[in-house]
Amino acid sequence: MTLAGFTQASAQQTPTQTAPKVAVFKELRVISGVTVSPNGDLTFVGSDARVRRTDATGSEKWSFLTGDIGRAYPVVTPQGVTIAASYDDHVYALDPAGKLLWKVKLDGDIFATPALRTDGSVIVATAGGTVHALDAAGKTLWTFKVGAPVFSSPAVAADGTIYFGAQNSRMHALSPDGRLKWTYAAGSLVFSSPAIGADGSVYFGSSDRRLHALSADGKPRWTHLTNLFVNASPIVTSGGLVVVGSYDGNVYAVNTTGELEWTYRAGAAVAGTAAELSDSSVVVPDLSGTVHAIGRAGQGLWQIRTGKKIDLGVSVSDQGSVYFVTDGGGLNILQKQRPLAVAPWPTFHATPTAWGRAHSEAELQAQAQARRAAATAVISVPKPAAPVAVTPTPQPVTPRPTGPAPTTPAPTPTVPAPVTPAPATPAPVTPAPVTPPQPARTPAQLAQDAAARARSADGQVFLPLTEAAGALGVGVQNVTVRTATLTLGAERVPVTVRTFGREVFVPLAALGDLPGTRTRLERGAVIFTRGTQEVRFPLSVPALVPLQGKPEFLGPLQKS
Numbered sequence: 001m002t003l004a005g006f007t008q009a010s011a012q013q014t015p016t017q018t019a020p021k022v023a024v025f026k027e028l029r030v031i032s033g034v035t036v037s038p039n040g041d042l043t044f045v046g047s048d049a050r051v052r053r054t055d056a057t058g059s060e061k062w063s064f065l066t067g068d069i070g071r072a073y074p075v076v077t078p079q080g081v082t083i084a085a086s087y088d089d090h091v092y093a094l095d096p097a098g099k100l101l102w103k104v105k106l107d108g109d110i111f112a113t114p115a116l117r118t119d120g121s122v123i124v125a126t127a128g129g130t131v132h133a134l135d136a137a138g139k140t141l142w143t144f145k146v147g148a149p150v151f152s153s154p155a156v157a158a159d160g161t162i163y164f165g166a167q168n169s170r171m172h173a174l175s176p177d178g179r180l181k182w183t184y185a186a187g188s189l190v191f192s193s194p195a196i197g198a199d200g201s202v203y204f205g206s207s208d209r210r211l212h213a214l215s216a217d218g219k220p221r222w223t224h225l226t227n228l229f230v231n232a233s234p235i236v237t238s239g240g241l242v243v244v245g246s247y248d249g250n251v252y253a254v255n256t257t258g259e260l261e262w263t264y265r266a267g268a269a270v271a272g273t274a275a276e277l278s279d280s281s282v283v284v285p286d287l288s289g290t291v292h293a294i295g296r297a298g299q300g301l302w303q304i305r306t307g308k309k310i311d312l313g314v315s316v317s318d319q320g321s322v323y324f325v326t327d328g329g330g331l332n333i334l335q336k337q338r339p340l341a342v343a344p345w346p347t348f349h350a351t352p353t354a355w356g357r358a359h360s361e362a363e364l365q366a367q368a369q370a371r372r373a374a375a376t377a378v379i380s381v382p383k384p385a386a387p388v389a390v391t392p393t394p395q396p397v398t399p400r401p402t403g404p405a406p407t408t409p410a411p412t413p414t415v416p417a418p419v420t421p422a423p424a425t426p427a428p429v430t431p432a433p434v435t436p437p438q439p440a441r442t443p444a445q446l447a448q449d450a451a452a453r454a455r456s457a458d459g460q461v462f463l464p465l466t467e468a469a470g471a472l473g474v475g476v477q478n479v480t481v482r483t484a485t486l487t488l489g490a491e492r493v494p495v496t497v498r499t500f501g502r503e504v505f506v507p508l509a510a511l512g513d514l515p516g517t518r519t520r521l522e523r524g525a526v527i528f529t530r531g532t533q534e535v536r537f538p539l540s541v542p543a544l545v546p547l548q549g550k551p552e553f554l555g556p557l558q559k560s
Helices: 003-007 361-376 443-452 465-472 508-512
Strands: 024-027 042-045 050-054 060-065 082-085 090-094 100-105 122-125 130-134 140-145 162-165 170-174 180-185 202-205 210-214 220-225 241-245 250-255 260-265 282-285 290-294 300-305 322-326 330-334 455-457 460-464 475-477 483-488 491-496 498-500 503-507 517-522 525-530 533-537
Touching (some): 170 202, 241 282, 443 460, 443 465, 443 533, 465 475, 465 533
Antiparallel strands (some): 042 050, 050 060, 082 090, 122 130, 130 140, 170 180, 202 210, 210 220, 290 300, 322 330, 455 460, 475 483, 498 503, 517 525, 525 533
16 A cells, blocks of 8 residues: 555545535436536436437437337447447437437347447447447447356457456457457456556456456456455546445555555445546445545545435536436436546546547547536635535425435336325225235245246346345345345355346346355256255246256256
């Protein structure tokens, strides 16, 4: 640890500035990341499966209905075309007015944000385990079979090399024409999307609890160990720091030689990407719903506590507005702030427009010019604040409670239906009979319910997360659309999840791999044993996934 990292360690939890107020709050059913165009327009996907374009304050300009929801950031090209990905396996290209130019069906759900190359082609990775290169008209240029689902958003280096992580616990590098250059084995799953430094180095996190740094040729440079898994995507700041949050509740800043510069204690798991502003501060949200601003030495500047889960990073416009999305689809806007820093990789996918590629010198100069006005604007000087951050008062049409985030998972954020006010003088009604409380379901009942709703896809069997975990006596925390944390006593285990019909499912194989769990396959059932408890899931695996080739469930189910 450097001296800077040591001296700030005990001070950063006390905010030194008054937090900015949320100037605009709108319930827009936002479920994806928010992409910001150069003119300040916003593009995102809603929980109603619509791609939406709004102005800088969230007023709608157009919307386009897709076949399913999607959480990937839409990519906005220099020509104003929107490239949007969906869980219906399709990529959509929409013109600046929101009209369909083309759509292409790929081989699986698309969780990862596509990357835009300088020639207008896009790189798209799927949960089906394939990376596709599509030209500007949607035609396939090449495909690369990974052999494992890809949730990590591809990043394109200055020389055209394509980097992405996958569920085979590896970082991959492909040549511009789709040939494998190298792979690097991390210690566990790679959800984190890579960031590319000024010298071409590649940085990413892994469920092995580490931040990894690789040279452009795939050789390891260093790793930094955290206390829990790192699913967030790192950024590379203008000062040469690699900044990333961990599920251990800390944000880490490591210099490019691998030395820890500072650690900021957010106090709750961090899944979203940070963003560096032009004043060198870093803004990052946590899963408890608090947005943190961190100074260049790791000290806390301000906090906004919403009480609603935030699992995506903030977005920042060139005009200095900061956007973040709270659980339930609420769009929050902080106005008259600083724009993004001009840096190698200052935000998720490198730019507000989510291109996902390293900047050329000309692009860096254009960014500096576009952000100059907001970077030098006179803004009100924050006054010193008390240690407890001020909670802003949102301004939605229909106020929403701001209690703690629920511990039981919600597969898809939804907007509650409007409540019709009761009449001032209610008419007398006949009391309804009191229904006695229902007894809690037993593990056997939960297992039966889970088995009855089992699904299969891509050679795997999936069970509904809540019932399956309940049957095994396993806790569930920090559910996002891609991952969940299963708790076994004091141990926390990250698993991949998948949505079907907007409900969260977990792979059967992932349950079989839980520590202390033994499994065996019988005719018409899968038996899980944990300690002295034996739980029988009455399902026929061969019927769900016919035995062809090498099914993915077979390995863990052979454990005894």
